[in-house]
Amino acid sequence: MQNEIIFTTKSEFVFNTIKNRILENVLEPGSELIISRISEELNVSIIPVREALKALESEGLVEMEPHKSAKVADFSVEKLRQIITIRAGLEGYASRLAVRYINDINMKKLEDILQNMKKAMEAADSENFNLCNMKFHRYIYQIPPFPMLYDMIINVWDGGKWTRSVFAISPKRMRTSLSEHIEILDAIKEKNEDKVEKLVREHRMNAGLELEIMSKLKHE
Known part of the structure; x- marks a missing residue:
């Protein structure tokens, strides 16, 4: 049943x-x-x-x-900009906290996700790449014992799902994104909280800027 x-x-x-x-x-x-x-x-x-x-x-x-x-809700570039800015702040902070609680099992899981992400990029599979991207970040945000923070991130994340995946709009973004994920994971291994938070914020803003540019072109 x-x-x-x-x-x-x-x-x-x-x-x-x-x-x-x-x-x-x-x-x-x-x-x-x-x-x-x-x-x-x-x-x-x-x-x-x-x-x-x-x-x-x-x-x-x-x-x-x-x-x-x-x-x-209809598409709105201004709304997209707000969502990306809020996500950058929340996700950067959650990633910073994750550094304090992450263990070897968590690290192995993140490394496996990155391997799958690399395979998706090589196959030009934007849908699977986007899924791996989501798994990578959500896994990190669940590591700190702050479920309310995780719920806030997911609520804002869901609020932006009316936009298309940046990887579907701009496939070349996959290679850049993979490099950014590798940098984030390396910083986590170094236990460098400041660097992790900075990289995650930049990663989110970079993806948001790409999506905003492509979405503007699509709606002109």
Whole structure:
């Protein structure tokens, strides 16, 4: 028997259902979210639907206007810039903390991920490269015993998933990114907290700048 996901409230159920549809591009940017339809489809009253949409709005995934239907958030270069800046700060700090708690098992795991990342780059497989990139960073952010910090990073990360992977837009970024990941791991091995934080911040801003440039060109 498969394990079922148990939601504590109806609004949480609606929140996760709509959020997953947005992140999986089932609901595309600009899609209208009509409360009555969602209520009927998910067999809940309109109250938990409204609560869920407000929560999704706070994560930047939904836009709501008074007396109008909600919609999936549209592309915005300014929004992208804010997300990247916030992520750079949070992820840099989480990586700094990870240096204090990382062990040999953690290091081996990160080295294995980098090996898979290198194979993906050599195969020009941007999708798998992006997956390895995500695994690398999320693994580091889970090392410090600060789950609230990790949750904050993931919430901001999810808020930017309406943008395409920078590696899909600019495949040449994979080689540069791999070099940056190797530098980060070397700095972690050196137990150099300042260097790790600096490298992670720069890595995030570099990827964000590339994505911003390419996204602007795409929307011109």
